[in-house]
Amino acid sequence: MRNIFLFIRRYFTFFTFLILQVVALWFMISYNRFHRAKFLGMANEMTGFFNKQYNKVEDYISLNEENRRVHKFNDSLLNLLPRNFMKRDTGMEIIKAPGSYDTTGQYRRYYSRPATVIYNTVNATKNYIQISRGSNQGIKDNMAVISSDGYVVGVVVNVSANFSQVMSLLHVQSTVSVSLKKTGDFGTVEWDGKDPRFLLLKKIPKTVDIQLGDTVLTSSVSFNFPPGYMVGTISDKKLDNTTGMYLLKVKTAANFYNLQQVHVIENTEREEQLQLFDDTKKKIEEIKKGPR
Amino acid sequence: MNDFLRNILRFVVFISIQVYVLNRLHLHQFIIPYIYYLFILWLPFSVSRIVLLLTGFLTGLTLDYFSMQIGVHAAACTLIAYIRPFIINVLAPKDSNEFNYREPSAKAMGWPPYLLYVLILTVLHHTYMTFLQWLQFGSFLEFFIKVIYTTGISMLLIITAELLFPRKLKFRTNTA
Incomplete structure (x- = not known):
């Protein structure tokens, strides 16, 4: 002893x-x-505090660029306002007042909240973005994050009381379900950890007619992302003969080098969708086991 | 300013430079400049080995939480904090009459031994760190190239820092 x-x-x-x-x-x-680290809550609050102080100074440098992007996005929203659309005076119809739209049974499924980016890297193979909005301000895991000019940035993976960590598109574990704007074919976008300007688009069969410069949007079958937000444009295409699929390079639409303001978008029906998805799986399993 | 305060200040400066300048710099996917571990290399000779290990671990962990790669830097820093005394024993001059400096520096050890000391620990730190990252993602060739490039640029940074900010010669005397 x-x-x-x-x-x-x-x-x-x-x-x-x-x-x-x-x-x-x-x-x-x-x-x-x-994506759950030990002592992350406390550490997230601490790094969040320092990053916020630093961000106050840094924001001034790219203020001009950010202003231009916001102005552009505002302009595109202005174009969508119902008062832009009127009917010619030839008929007897009365112009509908704006606001009488939602009586036709439409409902709100996605809800957007603004947030400020306080830390962001592009040089690792796993890039995370820290934003200054946490569970106290209504952020939950798996919410989608969109840049100030309306392009896809990433998904929330972790929240503390006042800050959240976002898994950027530039993360080797990130996968986003997308569709081509022109043909509507579904695929997934991943990142190979190399060049932060380009993503990889997979699972598009070679029968699809693809041109360089085609737009890639988020698909309508994603639980996290609302449909129709731009991910990027196709910048290079190769054919993989062994699988009969394209190997496509997508240039990111969002500029990851100077993110400043983002929108966090919540899918209010995500829980229900996932529940249904899991229940269906269980039900099918039971049918398989049972007598025929 | 005593050693404790000076080192706290250095810790803050090195971590802020690493987090807010070097990590944000995008040169190339293989060339990532690192300098924060110079903090561990500059700790005084008098620090006990246990304290050295714990300091290394905490330094790495702090950077981990800032860069969201939990554990990677902490493991690498603990390794170099463990190896450091052995290398100093081999490289530092044995004559105790001449040897009265407080911390490792080019002046205290002479340029060639000091550079060797920095190089060995840099290679160890980068190899171990890149190895841990490679386990999670990447190919062997990438791992190899990354270690070489990252070591190169880190050595360049450290030599520049050494020449730009010569630390004051602090003698260990009985009178002080």
Whole structure:
């Protein structure tokens, strides 16, 4: 027994080293698997505080660029206002007042909240964006994030009380379901961890007619993203003969180098959709097991 | 200013430079400049090994939480904090009459041994860190090229820092 204590005391530094290594690796593995790190809530609040201070200074530098983007986006929204559309005076019809629209059974499914980007990188293989809005301000996991000019940026993966972490499109684990604007074919967009200006579009069969410069939008079958937001444009196409699918390069529409303001979009029916999805799976399993 | 305060200040400066300048710089996917671990390399000789290990771990973890790669930098920093005393033992001059500096520097150890000391720990740090990142994602060739390039640019940064900000020669004396 005494020898054991002597042994431990002799190699105390080495054991401390081993323990710290194990702790670090355990942190790494648990974070990569669940996007839940130990002490993340506290650490997120701390890094959030410092990032916010730094961001106050940094915002001034790209204020002009941001202003231009917001103005452009506002302009596109202005064009959608119902008072832009009128009927010719030839008929006997009365112009509908704006606001009488939603009586026809339409309802709101997506809800948008503004947020400020306080930390963002593009040089890692796993890039995260920190925004200054957390669970206290209504942010939940899996909400979609759109840039100030209306292009797809990423998905919320983790929230603390006042800050959230967003998994950027520039993350090797990110997959977004998209469709081509022209033909409507579905595919998925991923990132290979190399050039932050380009994403990869997969699962588009070679029968589809694709031109360089075609627009890629978020698809209507995604649970996280509202349909019709632009992801990017196709900049390079190759044919993979073994699978009969295209290997497409997509130039990102959002500028990840100077993100400043973003919109966080909530799908209010996500829970119900997922529930239905899981229930269907279970039901099918039961049918398989049961007598025919 | 005593050693403790000076090192706290250095910690803040190195972490802020790493988080707000170097991590935001996009040169190339393989060339990522690192300088924050110079903090561990500059810690005084008198720091005990356990404290050194814990300081290394905390430094790495702080950067981890800022860059959202939890555990990667902490593991690499703990490794170089563990190896550091061995390398200093081999490289530092043995003559205790001449050897009265407080912390590792080019003046204290001489340029060639000091550069060797920095190079060994830099290579260890980058190899281990890139290895951990490679386990999660990437190919072997990428791993290899990344270690070489990242080591190159980090050495360049450290030598520049060393030449631009010569630390004051602090002697360990009985009178002080």
